[in-house]
């Protein structure tokens with residue numbers, strides 16, 4: 001078996017276990033049938049709402065009461081609309097705002113703000129900045145800072161209190177919104193990907209752990225798409241008192257740690273990233289599949305368009321095989337790379353969620369994993385905004401001596 005299929009993509013957990021958990025945890029909750037548009041055939045992913053207006057109606061189930069009443073942000077609870085069907089994504093031109101941004105960060109980190117490294121190579125924490133108030137220059141610098149530090153946690157944000165559309169408008173600056181094929185989203189906002197768990201003993205998550213040793217599942221989001229996500233946002237509503245941290249691994253550093261002969265050999269190789277298993281997982285549980293699944297081949301080493309840094313671009317969630325290698329070779333090489341990334345605690349950062357935190361990371365050059373380590377029945381509830389970026393590209397291997405001489 002390929003190493004990648006031994007682990008479930010984290011998105012799968014987010015998408016489907018939550019749905020089951022809600023049903024289990026709130027058995028008395030009323031389920032209301034709501035009239036909603038059927039077969040929302042959007043002409044493209046950017047304009048689903050226009051298409052929805054004239055569409056015929058079907059019933060959709062939304063979960064209310066037991067699940068909704070005690071959530072701090074019920075407007076962000078997940079719903080699954082089986083009527084939402086979108087055509088394949090069309091390519092678009094991505095504008096990389098981090099490229100050419102002012103590296104002094106004067107519009108992002110004004111006087112009085114504080115930035116602190118989480119670990120030497122990876123992750124920073126910022127206080128004294130209100131993301132929602134950033135100018136265009138500040139947003140460009142945000143993209144650059146995140147590309148450099150890989151992940152940045154911004155504390156004390158008003159983001160969760162903004163109208164949902166305003167939060168989306170902010171995120172839309174960084175790229176076209178990705179609509180997830182299977183995850184729950186707030187009613188009428190399919191661009192928001194919702195993470196929602198109770199983590200209670202006896203929940204669906206326990207039965208998941210019955211077959212797994214750990215909830216750790218390193219992945220980069222939806223890398224099966226042609227244009228994979230770039231600057232990405234996750235913000236918190238409810239979290240357990242302790243636990244539920246999110247971990248990030250730095251794929252630039254994972255690349256840098258490889259020997260020169262191995263780096264040189266990996267350049268030019270491509271890997272297959274597949275969304276088929278995720279879609280099937282959802283179908284098997286009567287979940288939604290908003291768009292038919294796709295696979296794409298991406299370079300094993302990709303270059304970041306703003307920093308020029310090279311990063312390993314494989315993840316255990318979606319990378320299935322290396323193109324051109326025989327199965328055993330591909331499995332062995334992928335297993336080595338994924339193991340290398342997963343055990344690289346010396347190039348990872350762990351973000352602890354505090355109320356009002358917004359975490360921004362660059363999905364092109366990191367992998368991340370949730371940790372489901374609490375079993376107290378506390379709610380953990382977050383939303384992700386996932387702007388897509390460029391088609392992954394690579395630049396040629398450069399020997400270190402050449403760099404020194406140049």
Ligand SMILES: O=C(O)CCC(=O)C(=O)O
Pocket residue numbers: 010011014195221234244245246368369370371382384
């Ligand atoms: O729940 C988390 O900490 C991360 C979830 C996740 O992988 C995501 O939203 O992309």
Ligand SMILES: [Fe+2]
Pocket residue numbers: 010011219220221368
């Ligand atoms: Fe994720």
